[in-house]
Amino acid sequence: NQPAVVRRAEQIQTRRPVSKDWQAAWLLKAVTCIDLTTLSGDDTPSNVYRLCYKAKHPIRDDLLKSLNMHNKGITTGAVCVYPARICDAVKALKAAQCDIPVASVATGFPAGQTPLKTRLEEIKMAVEDGAREIDIVINRTLVLTGQWEALYNEIHQCRAACGDAHMKTILGTGELGSLTNVYKTSLVAMMAGSDFIKTSTGKENVNATFPVALVMVRAIRDYYRKTGYKVGFKPAGGIRTAKDSLNWLSLIKEELGNDWLSPQLFRLGASTLLSDIERQIYHHVTGRYAASHELPMA
Numbered sequence: 001n002q003p004a005v006v007r008r009a010e011q012i013q014t015r016r017p018v019s020k021d022w023q024a025a026w027l028l029k030a031v032t033c034i035d036l037t038t039l040s041g042d043d044t045p046s047n048v049y050r051l052c053y054k055a056k057h058p059i060r061d062d063l064l065k066s067l068n069m070h071n072k073g074i075t076t077g078a079v080c081v082y083p084a085r086i087c088d089a090v091k092a093l094k095a096a097q098c099d100i101p102v103a104s105v106a107t108g109f110p111a112g113q114t115p116l117k118t119r120l121e122e123i124k125m126a127v128e129d130g131a132r133e134i135d136i137v138i139n140r141t142l143v144l145t146g147q148w149e150a151l152y153n154e155i156h157q158c159r160a161a162c163g164d165a166h167m168k169t170i171l172g173t174g175e176l177g178s179l180t181n182v183y184k185t186s187l188v189a190m191m192a193g194s195d196f197i198k199t200s201t202g203k204e205n206v207n208a209t210f211p212v213a214l215v216m217v218r219a220i221r222d223y224y225r226k227t228g229y230k231v232g233f234k235p236a237g238g239i240r241t242a243k244d245s246l247n248w249l250s251l252i253k254e255e256l257g258n259d260w261l262s263p264q265l266f267r268l269g270a271s272t273l274l275s276d277i278e279r280q281i282y283h284h285v286t287g288r289y290a291a292s293h294e295l296p297m298a
């Protein structure tokens, strides 16, 4: 029911936002759920090291002290990189004595248009290199041509290739054609063993949107009611502002409940969101917006 989905999605985004200390608390919660991401052709060891430093110190320490949150071990949920940069991230986090998991995209990200054998090999290599989370991307062709069983079989084989690593399955919703396809693909991905379902690669023309997310979280809810198994949710792509992150948390709280409000079951895939959250927390603590030199690592 597309009009009902759109109406409900709009309603969630127009809720009166939380304010003051409550807002700061929700923003810190959002920080712990971020998969801090760099997925660029010009990624280098040094920008991955910087990303890892930021994942360990997401908010300036004096700001956390003002909120009395400096000794709570706040970090991002994971760092997310291309397969060729996994070793850099593992090395940087190890040197920082930090247990944040490294997530790697795989399976011919972002299009998923390489042969299955190559995609499975890519997963195995990423796990060998130390990725503890694998963000696989599905083969959208199978959805658009209605080959549901083949889609299940592919995802199932990816699950086996991941071994002990957590598997997040990226649906690429902007290329699935309809909300019905989004719902069906979500169910197939969960039945095939995904730990998370994720909206987008960040490289499609349309990435994480609330109507699509609503359909996915309702699929998660239905799956939980039928099987008792909790699958996580990760919106990704185009999530840039602190206000966006509050809207996403509201969606999760209202549709899935408090159990899902943790990095074990909810992640925000984002490359630049953290900067805006840090800026808003700076404003909350000091009463003014920071100049860029005051948040140099943002």
Ligand SMILES: O=C[C@H](O)COP(=O)(O)O
Residues within 6 Å of the ligand: 037, 039, 080, 200, 201, 202, 203, 236, 237, 238, 239, 269, 270, 271, 272, 273
């Ligand atoms: O999975 C994460 C996305 O690729 C990040 O997208 P973004 O750069 O629009 O935040």
